[in-house]
Amino acid sequence: MTDSARRNRRSRIRDPRAGTPSPDTSVPANNGLSRREPPDSTQLLQRILETPNLAEVVPRLPPPLLHRVIEKCGLEDCSALVTLATPEQLTGILDLDLWRSEQPGRDDHFDAGRFGVWLEVLAESGAGVAAEKLAAMDSDLVIAGLAQHVRVYDRGAVTPYMTTDGELVSTGRSLDDKLGCDIAGYRLVARRSESWDAIVAVLTALDEDHRDRFDDIMRGCRKLSNARFELDGLHRLMGDADQVMFDVAFDRERRREQQGFVTPPQARAFLEMSRQVRFDRDTMPSANPVARAYFHGLDDAAQEEGDSARSATRADSEPVPVVESANAAAAVVDLLREAGIMREAPRALLGGAREDAPRRLARIEAHLGYVGDRNPAVYLGRNEELAYLANAIVSGCTLQARPFTAQEASDAVVAVCNLGLENWPARWLASAQKRPPDASHVAAEALPEDFLIDHDLIAVFQVGWTVLHRDVCMYAAAGLLVVLSGLRSDEDETQAGLHSLFVALTKHSRSGMPWGARDDLDIIATLDMPAWAALLGLIDECPVMHAAIRALRDPRVRTIPASGFEFISENSQIELVRAFMQSLPDTLTAFL
Numbered sequence: 397m398t399d400s401a402r403r404n405r406r407s408r409i410r411d412p413r414a415g416t417p418s419p420d421t422s423v424p425a426n427n428g429l430s431r432r433e434p435p436d437s438t439q440l441l442q443r444i445l446e447t448p449n450l451a452e453v454v455p456r457l458p459p460p461l462l463h464r465v466i467e468k469c470g471l472e473d474c475s476a477l478v479t480l481a482t483p484e485q486l487t488g489i490l491d492l493d494l495w496r497s498e499q500p501g502r503d504d505h506f507d508a509g510r511f512g513v514w515l516e517v518l519a520e521s522g523a524g525v526a527a528e529k530l531a532a533m534d535s536d537l538v539i540a541g542l543a544q545h546v547r548v549y550d551r552g553a554v555t556p557y558m559t560t561d562g563e564l565v566s567t568g569r570s571l572d573d574k575l576g577c578d579i580a581g582y583r584l585v586a587r588r589s590e591s592w593d594a595i596v597a598v599l600t601a602l603d604e605d606h607r608d609r610f611d612d613i614m615r616g617c618r619k620l621s622n623a624r625f626e627l628d629g630l631h632r633l634m635g636d637a638d639q640v641m642f643d644v645a646f647d648r649e650r651r652r653e654q655q656g657f658v659t660p661p662q663a664r665a666f667l668e669m670s671r672q673v674r675f676d677r678d679t680m681p682s683a684n685p686v687a688r689a690y691f692h693g694l695d696d697a698a699q700e701e702g703d704s705a706r707s708a709t710r711a712d713s714e715p716v717p718v719v720e721s722a723n724a725a726a727a728v729v730d731l732l733r734e735a736g737i738m739r740e741a742p743r744a745l746l747g748g749a750r751e752d753a754p755r756r757l758a759r760i761e762a763h764l765g766y767v768g769d770r771n772p773a774v775y776l777g778r779n780e781e782l783a784y785l786a787n788a789i790v791s792g793c794t795l796q797a798r799p800f801t802a803q804e805a806s807d808a809v810v811a812v813c814n815l816g817l818e819n820w821p822a823r824w825l826a827s828a829q830k831r832p833p834d835a836s837h838v839a840a841e842a843l844p845e846d847f848l849i850d851h852d853l854i855a856v857f858q859v860g861w862t863v864l865h866r867d868v869c870m871y872a873a874a875g876l877l878v879v880l881s882g883l884r885s886d887e888d889e890t891q892a893g894l895h896s897l898f899v900a901l902t903k904h905s906r907s908g909m910p911w912g913a914r915d916d917l918d919i920i921a922t923l924d925m926p927a928w929a930a931l932l933g934l935i936d937e938c939p940v941m942h943a944a945i946r947a948l949r950d951p952r953v954r955t956i957p958a959s960g961f962e963f964i965s966e967n968s969q970i971e972l973v974r975a976f977m978q979s980l981p982d983t984l985t986a987f988l
Contacts, residue, residue: 440735441469444728445476453725454480459488464737466493471517478514479521483532490514490537491648499794503660506641508544512591515541519594526594527601531609539616540644543637545595548617549583579603582614616640653693656783662686663792667937670858671865671908680824680855687854690784756965760814763848774849781853785809793937797914800938808938811963813853816860817843818966864939865908867970872934873910875977877901883984893919901935911936923984926956930976933961941969945976948983 444465447453454462454477462485466474471493481489494511495504518526530538575586577596580603586592603610620637649659658666666686673681768775786805795804820843848856880898885891897916904912914932921928926944933942943960964970 437469437473440465440731440737441473443731447728448724450724451480453728455482455485456725457485457728459485460492461732461737463489463492465732468735468737471513475517475520478517479525479529483529486529486533487537487651491651494541495648497660499797504645506540506544506644508541508588509590511541512545512588512595515598516591516594519598523597523601524605526598527605530598530602530613531606534644534647535609535612535616536640536644536647538613539620540640542595542613543617543620543640545587545591546617547585547587547621548614549585549621550618551578551581551583580607580610580614582618653690656787658690658784658787658791660791662690663788663790665792666788667792667861670861673858673862675821675859675862678823680821681858683852684854684858687784691780756969757810757814759817759966760810763817763843763845766845767848770846771849778848778853782806782809782813785813785853785857789938795938795940796932796936808963809857811965812860812864813856814860814965815863815967816856816858817847819859819863820856821859863970864964868934868939868964868973869910869936870905870908872931872939872973872977873901873905875980876931876935877905879981879984882981890919890922893922909937920984927980927983929956934973939964941973945972948976948979 444450462477462481465477466489471478478486494507494514496507496510497504515526518529575589575592577584579596579599584596584599599610599613602613620640622636653659666684669684669686764775764778767778786802786809789805789808790800790802793800795808800808822842825843877898880894880901883894885894893916897913897919900913900916901910904910914935917928917931917935920931926948930942930944930948933940933945940961941964942956943962944956947956962969964973
């Protein structure tokens with residue numbers, strides 16, 4: 397192949413690492429239409445602050461919505477809104493804002509620096525106001541955050557003293573050269589200098605206005621300021637600081653579970669188990685224990701919430717007054733929707749941008765439509781299952797090494813369920829109908845219309861997820877290993893890269909996670925960019941079919957968008973993947 401042909405082939409796709417160009421959103425001047433631009437962050441915040449009865453409106457807003465406003469406008473500029481939030485709202489916002497993940501799908505970790513910024517923002521409205529907010533918050537969270545900024549000692553324990561014999565006795569702690577201060581008999585020493593002034597001001601006000609709460613927090617911080625364990629065998633146990641942080645993280649996860657969130661460890665466990673469904677069994681497997689525990693927890697939380705609501709109703713017989721600021725709250729919601737902060741719910745069952753998308757999802761839509769027409773209660777349950785699956789995808793999986801958006805997660809779940817319906821094992825259906833199986837998988841038309849009335853979408857998703865992992869991800873990885881074993885390059889650097897990819901892909905494939913070799917796939921980009929982009933999509937936690945696979949079969953396509961892909965929802969797409977992998981040896985060999 398000539399150099400010019402090679403350059404033309406590589407130029408058909410943009411390098412995804414270079415970013416995706418923004419779509420042209422301009423409107424022609426002569427189209428007779430005018431478009432209202434959404435407000436920027438400064439305008440948005442100003443319009444919110446000008447809302448009448450703002451002090452009554454803010455407590456009515458859900459914490460996730462307030463958190464989106466903070467993300468849009470910046471925490472430092474939102475001190476007025478933060479001051480008006482209730483303790484319950486602040487807890488919900490901090491659950492979202494104080495925890496960071498090193499990479500998508502991994503566990504969240506407490507961000508101590510962000511906690512300090514929150515204290516500074518609260519203190520901007522006055523130390524007394526900030527102390528009142530702190531006093532109403534969960535003590536463990538406040539202690540865990542403060543303990544990463546300050547060490548707390550009893551003043552007498554660190555102050556040198558004079559004996560009756562006139563001898564000056566040192567306590568063994570030299571703290572005079574460190575940033576610190578004394579508050580109500582406690583010696584505070586800074587672990588970090590950031591946010592120090594705000595911490596001192598808020599704790600001083602807390603001592604003056606909420607003495608009991610101040611003592612509880614100081615005692616907790618003092619306990620976490622002790623030295624490490626001696627190396628006596630017990631030092632391997634979890635320390636006080638680790639235990640407190642574990643408790644804080646556990647409480648956060650419990651609150652989020654009650655709101656329908658799926659924690660990253662639970663999501664990863666569910667998705668990993670869903671990749672290992674065995675189709676050779678005569679009966680379908682029992683319900684997934686992770687999903688079952690999740691729905692049982694939601695039922696228990698709903699029961700507790702119902703009991704609390706009934707108790708509150710009996711305790712207070714006075715009618716709830718109509719809030720006069722309802723119109724103002726509606727105006728704020730409209731403003732946030734205009735700014736794009738209040739997102740619409742993901743429309744998982746609607747067709748995508750492609751014209752053939754509705755046809756691909758016709759199977760799952762037909763079955764869900766039948767359930768919706770015949771049994772609304774079951775249909776509600778199926779939608780709850782879709783929500784759980786989408787949350788599991790968001791929390792425990794990545795899409796091309798980045799987080800899923802809410803819409804992408806919903807689309808992926810529906811596509812996988814559609815694939816699961818197409819590949820539902822015949823022996824499972826035959827066992828349920830008490831007849832001998834006649835095929836490995838049920839034909840699409842063979843599934844009864846009422847299939848989803850008796851079968852939940854969790855099981856359907858697991859079938860599709862297993863097929864996706866086995867017939868796309870692992871198949872592509874195995875095929876690439878075969879190709880790599882026969883590739884030879886005269887360039888030492890290229891050959892070394894191919895060898896490194898072979899070693900890494902072999903290692904990660906044996907553990908069932910070939911996407912761990914993602915970075916080593918870059919050597920393929922030096923040979924053929926479209927093939928590289930296609931392989932990145934196939935060898936992934938959630939395999940997708942990149943636009944390059946269809947484009948490679950159509951020589952008329954001149955440009956392939958870097959972000960163009962489709963979720964795999966039917967076996968015909970898997971056949972295209974197989975055809976691509978069979979052509980891969982010739983594709984890569986042509987460049988060596």
